Each structure stands twice: as C-alpha cells, then as structure tokens.
Amino acid sequence: MNETKALKKESLALMMNEAEGTHQTITADFTELYRRNATNVFYYLYSRVRNVADAEDLTSLTFVTALENLSGLRDPRKFTPWIFTIARNKAFDFFRKSQRHPTVDFDEYLDQAKAVGGELSQTDQDRLRDLDRLITRLSPFDQEYLRLRIVADLSFAEIASILSEPETRIKKKYYRLLERLQAQVEK
Amino acid sequence: MNNINPFEKEIKQTYRLPDANPAFFDRLEAKLQAYQHNPEAKTKHTFHFVRGWVYTAGTLIFLGALVFAIGPSKVLAQIQAVFGFVPNVGLVDTSSPFRQLAEPVSDTRDGVTLDIQSAFLSADGTIITYTMSDLPTEIKHTRFGEPECNLPAYLTLPDGSRIEAAGSSSGNMPDGSYANSIRFSDPVPANFNQATLVFPCLEGTVRGKGPEDWQFALTFKPAPENLAVYPATLIPSQAQIENPVLATVEPATQPRTETGIPVMPAMIVDGDRQEEMVVLSVVEKPDSYWVTWAFPDKSDDGIQRNGYLYEQPFNPVLYDANGTQLPEPNHETQLQLWQYEESLFNQLSGQDQLKYYPHTMYTIVVPKSGVAFPIYAKQNVYERSFPEKEAYVDVEFDGSKVQASDEPVEINQKIQLGSVKFELEAIEKNQFGGYSFLFDGTEGKVVQCQAGLVGYTTNMGGSSSFNPDDPFHFKQAEMYSQIPTGMLTVRVSQPAVLGDLISFIGSWSPEK
Numbered sequence: 001m002n003e004t005k006a007l008k009k010e011s012l013a014l015m016m017n018e019a020e021g022t023h024q025t026i027t028a029d030f031t032e033l034y035r036r037n038a039t040n041v042f043y044y045l046y047s048r049v050r051n052v053a054d055a056e057d058l059t060s061l062t063f064v065t066a067l068e069n070l071s072g073l074r075d076p077r078k079f080t081p082w083i084f085t086i087a088r089n090k091a092f093d094f095f096r097k098s099q100r101h102p103t104v105d106f107d108e109y110l111d112q113a114k115a116v117g118g119e120l121s122q123t124d125q126d127r128l129r130d131l132d133r134l135i136t137r138l139s140p141f142d143q144e145y146l147r148l149r150i151v152a153d154l155s156f157a158e159i160a161s162i163l164s165e166p167e168t169r170i171k172k173k174y175y176r177l178l179e180r181l182q183a184q185v186e187k
Numbered sequence: 188m189n190n191i192n193p194f195e196k197e198i199k200q201t202y203r204l205p206d207a208n209p210a211f212f213d214r215l216e217a218k219l220q221a222y223q224h225n226p227e228a229k230t231k232h233t234f235h236f237v238r239g240w241v242y243t244a245g246t247l248i249f250l251g252a253l254v255f256a257i258g259p260s261k262v263l264a265q266i267q268a269v270f271g272f273v274p275n276v277g278l279v280d281t282s283s284p285f286r287q288l289a290e291p292v293s294d295t296r297d298g299v300t301l302d303i304q305s306a307f308l309s310a311d312g313t314i315i316t317y318t319m320s321d322l323p324t325e326i327k328h329t330r331f332g333e334p335e336c337n338l339p340a341y342l343t344l345p346d347g348s349r350i351e352a353a354g355s356s357s358g359n360m361p362d363g364s365y366a367n368s369i370r371f372s373d374p375v376p377a378n379f380n381q382a383t384l385v386f387p388c389l390e391g392t393v394r395g396k397g398p399e400d401w402q403f404a405l406t407f408k409p410a411p412e413n414l415a416v417y418p419a420t421l422i423p424s425q426a427q428i429e430n431p432v433l434a435t436v437e438p439a440t441q442p443r444t445e446t447g448i449p450v451m452p453a454m455i456v457d458g459d460r461q462e463e464m465v466v467l468s469v470v471e472k473p474d475s476y477w478v479t480w481a482f483p484d485k486s487d488d489g490i491q492r493n494g495y496l497y498e499q500p501f502n503p504v505l506y507d508a509n510g511t512q513l514p515e516p517n518h519e520t521q522l523q524l525w526q527y528e529e530s531l532f533n534q535l536s537g538q539d540q541l542k543y544y545p546h547t548m549y550t551i552v553v554p555k556s557g558v559a560f561p562i563y564a565k566q567n568v569y570e571r572s573f574p575e576k577e578a579y580v581d582v583e584f585d586g587s588k589v590q591a592s593d594e595p596v597e598i599n600q601k602i603q604l605g606s607v608k609f610e611l612e613a614i615e616k617n618q619f620g621g622y623s624f625l626f627d628g629t630e631g632k633v634v635q636c637q638a639g640l641v642g643y644t645t646n647m648g649g650s651s652s653f654n655p656d657d658p659f660h661f662k663q664a665e666m667y668s669q670i671p672t673g674m675l676t677v678r679v680s681q682p683a684v685l686g687d688l689i690s691f692i693g694s695w696s697p698e699k
Contacts, residue, residue, distance in 0.1 A: 030219065031216065031219070031220060034215075034216060034219060035216070038212050038215065038216075039207050039212070042207055042211075042212075043202075043204050043207070046202070046204060046205065047202045047204070052205055052208075056208075056211050059211075059215065060215050060218070063219055064218075064219070064222065067219055067222055089517070092517060127197070128197065128200055128201055131197060131198065131201050132201040133654070135198065135201055137500075137654065146198055147202075149189065149195075150191060150195050150198050150199050150202075151199065151202055151204065153189050154189075155189070178194060178195070181194075181198070182194050183664070186617040186623075186664075
C-alpha cells in the first residue's frame, strides 16, 4: 500500500472512531474528504464531458449533493466510492438532459501538446490517435473501467463498490481489457 | 495513487486532462463550508440510502426484508413452467413451495468469519448467500495472476448425494466484508430439510492460504407466504418459431407482417432490411414491465478466428407507438437488469442459451403509463458473410526488412479469392513480436480475413476492431514466440464481406 492510500485509510479509520455514526463529525471532516477527492472527481467528470466548464459545474453539483445527503452515508470509509457514484449519476443526468455527447477532437489535443513543448513524434501521435479511437469504440462499461481506474485513480475495491461488481471480476476484466487494447494498438 | 504502467499512462494521455484550476477548487471549498454552516440549506435532508450499500445489503437480506405483498395472483400464459421474479433472487420456478434457511449459521476459522445469511430453495434450484469477513491480508487475492481458489462450494444431502454449484458471485460490503452468493441448479429434494454446505476453499482468496474443507450444517423451512413474487412469462424461442399457435398466447400482442416482423412506424426503420427480434420473457412489476428481447447470434464455425456473422457497433433503441425514443435505464436499474438477465439465462433452454446469450439479449424497462403501446425495440447490426472459405493466396515478403523498419513496408499486392477482391497494402512489425498485415478491403467490401505465416505456428493473433466509419481498412496480426525473419510467405484466406445493415425489430404491448 502506498503512502497516500495508507494515510487515507488511517485517517478515515480515526474519523470513524470519532464519528461513531454521528453526522456531526462526518460533516466536520467533509472539507478534508473534499480536498482528498475533488481533483480526481473533476478529472473523472472531465473525462466524461470533455469540457472544463461543464466538468467544474458537475464537480460542484456532485459535492453539494454529497453534502446534502451526508446523513445517508452509513459508513464514512465508503466516502470515495460514494462520491464517485454521485459523480457518475451527475454525468448521466448531464447527458440525459442536454442530449449532448462528449466530442473528441484528437488533432486539436495534439496541436496543444506541441504548443506547450510536448512535441510528439509522428509515431507517438499515430499511436495515441489509434489508442483514442480504440477506447472510444469500447463498450460504455469498458470505458468506465478505464476512467475509474486510470483517471479517477480508484482502487479495484472502490471500483467494485461503485459498480456493484465483484472485485476479482473487475480486476480480471480490467487487465484483459488492457491486454486487448495493447494488442490492438500494437498491430 | 495507483501505480500505473506505461501503457496505462498512454491511455491517460488520451483523456488529455487539463491542469486543475486551484481557484476553482478554493471557491468550491468555500461554498461547501458556507453551505455546511447554513442550517437552512440542510432542511431538505431526506432518508437516503447509498446506492451501492442498498445493492450489497440487498443480496444478503433478500428473505428477511421481502415483506411485500404477493403480486396480484395471475394465471400466466405459460408455455413450459410457471415462473416468478423474486427480487434479489431472480427468475424462479414457482411450481412448488419455496423454502428458506431456518436460521443463519456462522463460524470463524483461521481468523475468517463466514456467515451463511440466507438460502432460497425452489423447484429449479437453490441460491445461498453468505458474507466473508475479517479476511487476513495474506489470504486476500490482491495481485493479478496470483493463484486463486476457484473451487466452488457444494451441498451434501443426508443420503450422501452431492449437489454441485452452477455458479457463484461476490461483491464488497461497506464494512469491508464480502457478500457472496452460490447458485445450485439442481434442487434440494422436498423430503430433505437439511444439507451440509462445504467450502473446499474460499473462492477468490489466495490458493492454499485460507481455511479448507469448511462445513456448515443448514436447516431449511418453508418461505413466508407474503414473499414478493412478480408474475413472469418465459417464452422459449423454439415455441415461437416452430409453433405459431403457441406464439399467439404470448403476452405480447405483436402486430406482424406475413414474415413475422412487426410493422414499425416508418420513421424508425433505417436498415437495408428488417428481421424479427423475439420476446424471450416479460416480468410484470408494479409500475413497469421488464421485457427481454433477443435475436439469434450466428457464427460460422469454419472460420479460424471470429466467424461471427453480425457486427454490432450500435446499441439497441426503444420507441413507443408515436415514434418517441424511450430513455435508457439509469445505472442502478441497469445493474438490476443484468442480474435479472443472468437468472433468465439460467432458465433458458440449452439451445436458447447458445443462441442468444450474452450479446444478443436485451432487457428493457417499459413503464406502464405515459407510453403509447405497442413499443418497438430495434437493434441495428451489419451482416457479414464468408463466401470463400477454402481459397487462399500466398504472398512473399522480406521479414527482415519489416522487422528492421519503423514504418510499414508497402506491399500493394492485389488479392482475389474467388470473386472477392481486396489488397494487402503493407506489413509492419508489432511490439509483441510478429507481423501486422494492413489490408484495404474497399473493392470487395472486405472487413476481415485470416493472415498467417506459412510454416510457422503463431502463439497469438488478432484483428483490428470494426470501425463503422472506415470499415474496409483493417489489420490482421500474428505473433510468434520466435520472430521469423528472412523471406517469408503470408497466406491470406477467408475474407469476411460486409453485407446489409439489418434492423432487428420487435414490438410488444401488455396483454389485453
């Protein structure tokens, strides 16, 4: 277990001891929980909507909803999967209400990368473009595994909790998905 | 932070995450703090379960918590057996009384505690749920590839006979324990109200490190009479196809053309041709119906790799009689539908299991009100065919040159197999140790073929995914443990030719 995760676990365990299920202490620690999760929630939402302004709006909505419903969180140790469950629902609502779909403009991104000095070779550009194309063609569920693991930086246990799927199944699916993608992009 | 490998880092790059704006996060934090200290803002608190918690808990307490009234007693138009949908259990045969666990059983061994929480016994099988808690770190399965216990539990009966598990699943609980369920497809005979549940080892833990041969004595009793059971109709597809008389007793009142394909509103139809999607099952819930449609998946077993006859790059869509597209279910409902589909799959005949599951079966929630019936489900697929299965063409190339090049080596070899024409444009090396063959199938509408080196045995191969925007440029790859070099011959065969866009359509409306 790395330092960040160990720290998180220890701190949350302490919080749980203090809280003893009371709303008061959980609320008092909400700021700390917010600081730990906000960036990853934002990145996750950005990976869904591909727009900074929308991702910021949805991040705000996610945490406000969490705060409003904090009394429903029976186990503070589950805050991270809980907040991502809310974030996912906000993203679903966003697409449902707006009838919008994330747009992908890979060339624009590559141009930006060049502009900030991150010059990519033609081979790297092609490879990333291929990879991006492959990812956008994955099923929504496979795409979600990648977002939750790589963008949201969640553990398999947390992903399992969010998706209500067995952890071992998610691990296997995830690694098989990586193998498949890698094989396809190498071709 | 997760340790991600270089390939995962590449994947992360594709999301082109922007730099987070500290000012935004500061503003939001201030807003949340202000919100916390404003009691007026919190008056909207309502009793609210965490979704994930509800699910996992639901799997454990399905018997204890099911206190709903029995659904309206209804004689169903069954063709085979009488089925009911029991929430958190699934589709079960209701032809004999249900039984359940008389009382939970618990035991602790090697620091691990198993609580056998519930059992549900019906005429067609048994489902047992249990929790596994306090797992020592050393027996948790944490590393991919580590040997894992995969021996399922089994039941022994007083007469010494044994019932094997047909499947099992597990999930995390909020307290860090694991919620598990085991399904036995053979029923426990009604004359036995006792059985022993035996765990050879604990599934999902590290093999050889946890408790082994762990036994639990179980006692069963009749299930409560007020158990919620929603009427369900299971319609074997065989009956629908071979016996049109039986098909008329479906709850679905399907307007049909002479070919059996429902007449859809014109604005919905977009395929080159239409084929029928059948209704496999219907569950009637208080506010909605769960309707499962399916069309037969087809494949050509004579094709070395990927002989599927349909490409499915699209999702199914549902319309009402006015042509209004109905919304997709939310994630929570989708999970319930998948659970239901699993139980439905277990009830299908072996023939139907092979025919439909899992890619061509879709369960859709149909609201009872606010929808103009009949409703129409549509799944568009592209048809593929393999007109030339035996013919092949050999193409020579310099493998050393390909392996030495960072760019694809142009071949531009026209290929004709029977009447099918396409082109081997180039060959490139791939990172796994082998060759990728780049084809242009535009002329003959080719979207896939087989390509392998003559005289060498591949240890892995694959092809590029179907791209509906550019389907005729594709790659075939072959990998080898020892990369062949020098002058090589690639044999090209079995081209897959793209055909019509087929709209599988089905309609359904509630029984009049």
